[in-house]
Amino acid sequence: MKNTPALTLHIPEPKYRPGDTPDFSDLKLSEAGAVRRPDIAVEPHEIHDLAFTLIRVLDDKSQAVGPWDPKLDIDTLKRGLRAMMLTRVYDDRMYRAQRQGKTSFYMKCLGEEAVAVAQAMALDRDDMCFPTYRQQGLLIARDYPLLDMMCQVYSNERDPLKGRQLPVMYSSKEFGFFSISGNLGTQFSQAVGWAMASAYKNGDRIAAAWIGDGSTAEGDFHHALTFAAVYRAPVLLNVVNNQWAISSYHGIAGGERSTFASRAIGYGIPGLRVDGNDFLAVYAATQWAADRARMNLGPTVLELYTYRAEGHSTSDDPTQYRPADEPGGWPLGDPVNRLTKHLVARGAWSEAEHKALTDELTEQVKAIGKEAEKYGTLGNSTLPSVKTMFEDVYKEVPWHLRKQRQELGV
């Protein structure tokens, strides 16, 4: 016998399951304003600590404090609030539309609106985004037409993607929004290639990519960090840690022993960990990383620490695997709420204005929704022409697809 204990297999388990009372009091959350803000030219090895703290700007009194305060003017803040609220209202309507059988599938980003909206606003309008299915806020913040988004979700005759893609898998080169793939992680590394191309062409546009906490387990995540580090690519590599990947908690993705931001350290990339429900913190950290990329200082990994307040998708029931009241207990609150309170604290916003804006956005989405439905809903409409099914497989339709199209009789 060897003089060592018998080996045992470790399987991570979340602390709370349905029926338990969630308690987040042992989460280590930095105080707002407490984390230092290094110069963008800092050497990555000098800021390893930033991968383990949490950059926060909004304090308990809804004041913006500390070195990461981006000092945004009221107008910008109001635009951010509006885009986040619009995202939420839009999500609500499309979620209900799925429930009413108007489409096959939908995914909300409830509780994570600050991630996409603040990041879109901190980036330049022509920077290229490689999002996941939970960054619809990027399109909304860039004023992409809601009508087109809805028609995509309905796969109807006006669908810009011609009925080919699952709902929410938007694409728009014009709006700097790369076509979303259903396969997790694949675009994270592609963003690095886009950024390398921009550098090769001596351009001034940078790239940003998003990935979920769960999907960091895919090889593509590691390809992205390796290539970005090696070629010092001008790219933001964002990990949206919303604590859950369908039913598996962040510990199954490797979040039990270390943070997702700390993945950057081994690659020699700066890794920042940011309160993802704090609009100002997300904005500031994004700006820092974008400035670095623009100054040829290379990639940054940002962990946006947030919480998926809804089910994974319309196909999911989260009460099967986590306490029903876990979302409500999330200690970092709600991003819309927190920005609203900040604006109120600055004397720039009132309950009446908030209500008026809510009503306005609800009406706006409702009206656009009605218009979208005029073009049809899934399975109950004029679809795009069936002929188009055979197009874009290749640039030109080859003989065998022409033949198959004839066989189908279209």
Place this chain on the structure above:
Amino acid sequence: MAQMNMIQALNSAMDVMLDRDPDVLVFGEDVGYFGGVFRATEGLQKKHGLKRCFDTPIGEGGIIAVAIGMGAYGLRPCVEIQFADYIYPAFDQLVSEAARLRYRSAGDFWAPLTVRTPYGGGIFGGQTHSQSPEALFTHVAGLTTVIPSNPYDAKGLLIAAIENDDPVIFLEPKRIYNGPFDGHHDRPVSPWSKHPESEVPEGYYTVELGKAAQVREGKDVTVLAYGTMVHVAKAAVDDSKIDADILDLRTLLPLDIGAIVKSVQKTGRCVIVHEATRTSGFGAELAALVQEHCFYHLEAPIERVTGWDTPYPHAFEWDYFPGPKRIGDALRKVMEV
């Protein structure tokens, strides 16, 4: 005997094997506490413990790689890839590693893993929840590819797969998990409970790998199908006046060539049906084999009814799906010759 739908039958197969063999492990994305997005592993963690049935990181390459390593140690992992559309990150581990381990080590190492994965369309899953990649696996020397079409076979084949000492790709037609879909999407679906194949023994039994099943006896034409398409083909035959011999292949590789030859020599005609894209699909292999073995018995060119050579388009589910009408057309066409 118990009445089971396909999910329950698969669940029962894993349950039986977890009970019988302490070296069997079940793991994959969301399969542990939650029991899988299609519920195939529901209750297994609770019954057999955290270490026998657990969640994995979202890394299909990792899932297959650790299953190979475990297999090399002597375990018998049965893993789930959440959708066949997501198996590609594991392709290298399957093709270059699992499939060849026995060969390259001259029998020194092998990897007895079973890879369960839902495949196929008919659920409005769009491009990335609808694919039928079976031909990618039948093209690889060293892999066994199995596709059941009903609860009884699903359980017996899965147990046989888990007990098999070589890697098995076990593709599950997700459209028929809850009931046999006949391709008439506008008609109500009947649940498995109305079908005799839903009578499933509760305990251990196997359905031998490599054996096709005769679904319908006929003399006019042989229809070769597997998975969901067995039921669609049957509906198409029922709708026609053609007396078809329908074979459910069940194992694509190694293939039951004897059953195919016997049938085609009897009928002299052959229609091959699969949902996967046509070019280089498994139907091409079947057509080649049929003409190799039955050329002098054939009275008409072999017909293939398949998905089109495009990605699976969300809005055009039923234009893409090779439904009963297209199969009926092919049956009539071979009969006209």
